[in-house]
Amino acid sequence: xxxxxxxxxxxxxxxxxxxxxxxxxxxxxxxxxxxxxxxxxxxxxxxxxxxxxxxxxxxxxxxxxxxxxxxxxxxxxxxxxxxxxxxxxxxxxxxxxxxxxxxxxxxxxxxxxxxxxxxxxxxxxxxxxxxxxxxxxxxxxxxxxxxxxxxxxxxxxxxxxxxxxxxxxxxxxxxxxxxxxxxxxxxxxxxxxxxxxxxxxxxxxxxxxxxxxxxxxxxxxxxxxxxxxxxxxxxxxxxxxxxxxxxxxxxxxxxxxxxxxxxxxxxxxxxxxxxxxxxxxxxxxxxxxxxxxxxxxxxxxxxxxxxxxxxxxxxxxxxxxxxxxxxxxxxxxxxxxxxxxxxxxxxxxxxxxxxxxxxxxxxxxxxxxxxxxxxxxxxxxxxxxxxxxxxxxxxxxxxxxxxxxxxxxxxxxxxxxxxxxxxxxxxxxxxxxxxxxxxxxxxxxxxxxxxxxxxxxxxxxxxxxxxxxxxx
Amino acid sequence: xxxxxxxxxxxxxxxxxxxxxxxxxxxxxxxxxxxxxxxxxxxxxxxxxxxxxxxxxxxxxxxxxxxxxxxxxxxxxxxxxxxxxxxxxxxxxxxxxxxxxxxxxxxxxxxxxxxxxxxxxxxxxxxxxxxxxxxxxxxxxxxxxxxxxxxxxxxxxxxxxxxxxxxxxxxxxxxxxxxxxxxxxxxxxxxxxxxxxxxxxxxxxxxxxxxxxxxxxxxxxxxxxxxxxxxxxxxxxxxxxxxxxxxxxxxxxxxxxxxxxxxxxxxxxxxxxxxxxxxxxxxxxxxxxxxxxxxxxxxxxxxxxxxxxxxxxxxxxxxxxxxxxxxxxxxxxxxxxxxxxxxxxxxxxxxxxxxxxxxxxxxxxxxxxxxxxxxxxxxxxxxxxxxxxxxxxxxxxxxxxxxxxxxxxxxxxxxxxxxxxxxxxxxxxxxxxxxxxxxxxxxxxxxxxxxxxxxxxxxxxxxxxxxxxxxxxxxxxxxxxxxxxxxxxxxxxxxxxxxxxxxxxxxxxx
Numbered sequence: 013x014x015x016x017x018x019x020x021x022x023x024x025x026x027x028x029x030x031x032x033x034x035x036x037x038x039x040x041x042x043x044x045x046x047x048x049x050x051x052x053x054x055x056x057x058x059x060x061x062x063x064x065x066x067x068x069x070x071x072x073x074x075x076x077x078x079x080x081x082x083x084x085x086x087x088x089x090x091x092x093x094x095x096x097x098x099x100x101x102x103x104x105x106x107x108x109x110x111x112x113x114x115x116x117x118x119x120x121x122x123x124x125x126x127x128x129x130x131x132x133x134x135x136x137x138x139x140x141x142x143x144x145x146x147x148x149x150x151x152x153x154x155x156x157x158x159x160x161x162x163x164x165x166x167x168x169x170x171x172x173x174x175x176x177x178x179x180x181x182x183x184x185x186x187x188x189x190x191x192x193x194x195x196x197x198x199x200x201x202x203x204x205x206x207x208x209x210x211x212x213x214x215x216x217x218x219x220x221x222x223x224x225x226x227x228x229x230x231x232x233x234x235x236x237x238x239x240x241x242x243x244x245x246x247x248x249x250x251x252x253x254x255x256x257x258x259x260x261x262x263x264x265x266x267x268x269x270x271x272x273x274x275x276x277x278x279x280x281x282x283x284x285x286x287x288x289x290x291x292x293x294x295x296x297x298x299x300x301x302x303x304x305x306x307x308x309x310x311x312x313x314x315x316x317x318x319x320x321x322x323x324x325x326x327x328x329x330x331x332x333x334x335x336x337x338x339x340x341x342x343x344x345x346x347x348x349x350x351x352x353x354x355x356x357x358x359x360x361x362x363x364x365x366x367x368x369x370x371x372x373x374x375x376x377x378x379x380x381x382x383x384x385x386x387x388x389x390x391x392x393x394x395x396x397x398x399x400x401x402x403x404x405x406x407x408x409x410x411x412x413x414x415x416x417x418x419x420x421x422x423x424x425x426x427x428x429x430x431x432x433x434x435x436x437x438x439x440x441x442x443x444x445x446x447x448x449x450x451x452x453x454x455x456x457x458x459x460x461x462x463x464x465x466x467x468x469x470x471x472x473x474x475x476x477x478x479x480x481x482x483x484x
Numbered sequence: 485x486x487x488x489x490x491x492x493x494x495x496x497x498x499x500x501x502x503x504x505x506x507x508x509x510x511x512x513x514x515x516x517x518x519x520x521x522x523x524x525x526x527x528x529x530x531x532x533x534x535x536x537x538x539x540x541x542x543x544x545x546x547x548x549x550x551x552x553x554x555x556x557x558x559x560x561x562x563x564x565x566x567x568x569x570x571x572x573x574x575x576x577x578x579x580x581x582x583x584x585x586x587x588x589x590x591x592x593x594x595x596x597x598x599x600x601x602x603x604x605x606x607x608x609x610x611x612x613x614x615x616x617x618x619x620x621x622x623x624x625x626x627x628x629x630x631x632x633x634x635x636x637x638x639x640x641x642x643x644x645x646x647x648x649x650x651x652x653x654x655x656x657x658x659x660x661x662x663x664x665x666x667x668x669x670x671x672x673x674x675x676x677x678x679x680x681x682x683x684x685x686x687x688x689x690x691x692x693x694x695x696x697x698x699x700x701x702x703x704x705x706x707x708x709x710x711x712x713x714x715x716x717x718x719x720x721x722x723x724x725x726x727x728x729x730x731x732x733x734x735x736x737x738x739x740x741x742x743x744x745x746x747x748x749x750x751x752x753x754x755x756x757x758x759x760x761x762x763x764x765x766x767x768x769x770x771x772x773x774x775x776x777x778x779x780x781x782x783x784x785x786x787x788x789x790x791x792x793x794x795x796x797x798x799x800x801x802x803x804x805x806x807x808x809x810x811x812x813x814x815x816x817x818x819x820x821x822x823x824x825x826x827x828x829x830x831x832x833x834x835x836x837x838x839x840x841x842x843x844x845x846x847x848x849x850x851x852x853x854x855x856x857x858x859x860x861x862x863x864x865x866x867x868x869x870x871x872x873x874x875x876x877x878x879x880x881x882x883x884x885x886x887x888x889x890x891x892x893x894x895x896x897x898x899x900x901x902x903x904x905x906x907x908x909x910x911x912x913x914x915x916x917x918x919x920x921x922x923x924x925x926x927x928x929x930x931x932x933x934x935x936x937x938x939x940x941x942x943x944x945x946x947x948x949x950x951x952x953x954x955x956x957x958x959x960x961x962x963x964x965x966x967x968x969x970x971x972x973x974x975x976x977x978x979x980x981x982x983x984x985x986x987x988x989x990x991x992x993x994x
Contacts, residue, residue, distance in 0.1 A: 394623075409656070412656065412657060413664060428653045432653050439645060439646070447638055
């Protein structure tokens with residue numbers, strides 16, 4: 013039992029931290045600044061604990077805790093590590109972001125931490141009801157964070173869309189879970205897997221329908237085609253640090269639980285893979301088409317997030333249930349998270365008061381005025397575009413390798429074509445930053461800022477992860 | 485000199501370039517650093533040249549595991565083919581820093597990075613490593629072209645970048661396919677180029693992978709239908725970038741065909757050689773004819789360069805030792821002659837503020853040394869006997885006639901087009917009457933003259949006494965051809981089955 017608690021240490025730390033931040037927020041003496049530091053500290057400590065867990069690895073590679081409710085494996089550990097990292101850098105960017113935007117209260121950081129609880133739990137759950145609970149813990153906090161700027165119309169629109177559609181997705185999930193329980197007489201992934209292995213899958217309509225609903229819910233949360241329409245407006249309406257957080261931490265959690273669910277049984281997986289194949293292709297191409305047409309940076313990044321979901325679906329199609337390690341998915345998630353968080357951290361301090369710099373044109377000539385920031389953004393963009401020697405390249409390389417290895421050559425080719433298309437909108441920003449004269453002075457009036465620090469740490473991480481792909 | 489000489493040649497310039505970019509160094513310091521480092525590379529390159537043994541195997545090998553779970557290694561090595569391209573770069577790069585003294589810091593820093601990346605692409609003996617350097621090579625070009633280029637630079641930049649990246653990504657898919665096939669055939673992950681020749685590749689996917697590689701390299705060379713980025717990029721780019729693109733980077737495309745496509749896809753290569761050879765010849769004729777009509781000296785040289793790349797590529801597709809040796813020899817010859825010509829045009833542009841042929845005239849009366857050097861480089865470029873261009877082109881035509889008489893004859897006659905546009909341009913720019921503008925043209929300064937002198941001498945030496953170079957190229961060329969002809973006989977043996985499919989595929993491609 014004590015061992016169980018040790019394995020869950022990061023989760024417990026985060027939960028305790030979230031509650032204490034919420035309590036601390038009741039005191040007027042606690043400033044927003046202090047809350048930000050508290051949040052960073054909690055994530056930092058939890059990150060280090062998780063890291064030491066990963067490195068020492070004193071437990072078996074796959075271990076169940078609390079009567080098979082949760083599972084701890086290398087996969088969940090690394091996913092947790094990514095989420096904690098995302099939380100840390102989100103707090104860092106938010107600290108600077110709220111020096112230029114003044115709708116923050118101390119509860120903000122508590123909510124960020126609460127959502128991280130849900131995400132961490134999601135990576136570990138092995139049981140449908142717990143999935144639902146974790147999903148809701150995460151989503152509720154995220155709903156509030158998206159609409160934090162109450163007086164802002166776009167934020168209100170974003171939270172409305174996200175809440176309504178997210179509620180539908182939640183309902184779909186519950187429905188699916190109920191049907192699966194009806195079909196397989198269990199909510200535990202392993203028992204469902206056993207049941208499918210023994211009794212078959214397609215002769216059980218409740219199971220087919222149930223897993224369909226569950227997968228729909230996951231695809232919705234991961235912003236895959238055809239459930240991608242909410243992404244653009246929601247990402248656009250949320251504040252820059254939160255957009256970054258949603259694009260990375262939330263996606264990591266969803267893909268972790270998605271992969272865990274799919275590999276519960278080979279029959280289950282292989283029967284859905286055919287459809288995921290098409291979902292992945294459409295997700296990539298629809299995402300690209302949307303991204304090409306965007307004029308503001310956040311919307312472009314939102315659309316490119318859809319494209320990356322498509323790549324991750326390729327990896328998901330290529331996993332095998334027998335020998336699941338999930339390395340490729342995790343590596344890609346880490347690489348994508350570093351790039352996306354970095355660019356949103358940069359946006360947090362370059363956006364200016366009330367996020368006044370938003371469009372591609374607003375960033376013209378950034379390289380002349382702030383060469384280091386421009387270089388960092390370029391590094392993140394190149395990583396997302398998959399140009400070596402960045403982490404994004406390695407991620408893409410591993411995904412293509414796993415796809416071809418699994419015999420999905422068509423999928424690999426579509427992935428390649430999609431990344432050719434994506435060059436256009438990534439390069440567009442680089443061209444605007446470097447090849448035009450500056451029209452804006454990109455002044456910064458605030459002091460004591462952490463987002464630039466975070467940006468440069470992440471820029472270094474792009475190369476570190478790219479050149480030493482330890483997860484693989 | 486020491487064990488890790490190749491790593492030093494790769495990373496010394498890259499690290500220096502990055503340090504320059506990250507520190508607030510001034511222009512002067514940047515240029516000085518570039519000069520020192522490029523001379524250091526030159527010395528290392530010469531050292532490698534003299535220690536290089538006349539054999540086919542890889543030399544100066546470094547092999548360190550990098551991503552063991554996928555069998556990706558940090559694996560470097562040189563053979564007779566890469567040696568010469570590497571040397572061409574090492575010899576030519578210092579000239580840029582000597583000639584162009586007033587550019588910005590980023591200009592010199594990017595040049596350093598591209599130099600290191602090109603060395604990396606040439607030395608890489610692991611496919612993934614090669615791909616990484618191949619892509620890094622493009623980034624400095626992207627920034628130099630976009631930041632320091634001419635008026636229409638952004639359009640040209642986008643064109644070259646998206647074109648090249650599209651090609652590269654197709655190559656990436658092919659690399660992965662080859663690696664995965666190796667995994668399934670031999671049970672272990674490996675991306676070493678030397679191992680890939682053992683693969684048995686067949687079937688439609690192998691053909692696709694072959695074209696993935698070929699298109700990537702054809703874009704870089706550029707080979708006929710993929711050449712459209714070239715005139716814009718070459719014309720808009722600052723002189724040093726055009727110089728790097730034409731003198732070295734294009735050659736890396738040809739080198740990569742010899743190094744990757746020929747050994748790995750021996751069967752497909754032999755099957756499609758005729759198609760590719762025609763593509764080379766057509767490109768040669770088309771770009772040559774277009775060059776005649778150009779009004780801008782730099783644009784004319786751009787087409788001329790594309791035309792010559794067609795010849796060099798043709799040499800590779802002829803599948804015999806003469807043509808391949810000729811190609812590699814011509815790579816060096818063309819790098820020196822065209823590279824120098826682009827530099828001359830850069831000087832001309834700096835002094836005259838124009839590149840229009842009609843605005844120039846009578847420069848030979850004002851600047852005899854400039855005209856003399858220009859003439860030698862130009863004659864080498866058109867392949868006059870006694871210059872370096874002759875040896876290579878002669879060998880290529882010889883091989884082409886052995887391969888296919890029609891292609892040989894076409895290639896031989898097309899060389900005349902080169903003489904047309906070059907000499908006509910020379911007449912209009914250097915002779916005829918001087919005008920107001922060219923009246924004030926000053927001859928090369930002593931520094932500039934001394935900078936060009938070694939390369940001009942090299943052009944003549946390579947034309948008169950090619951043996952020391954040929955003897956280093958031939959073993960590697962023979963090894964490649966031996967591997968190919970072996971595959972060829974297999975093809976012939978299987979021809980009863982393979983023939984219809986073959987004809988069909990060729991037809992479709994046309």
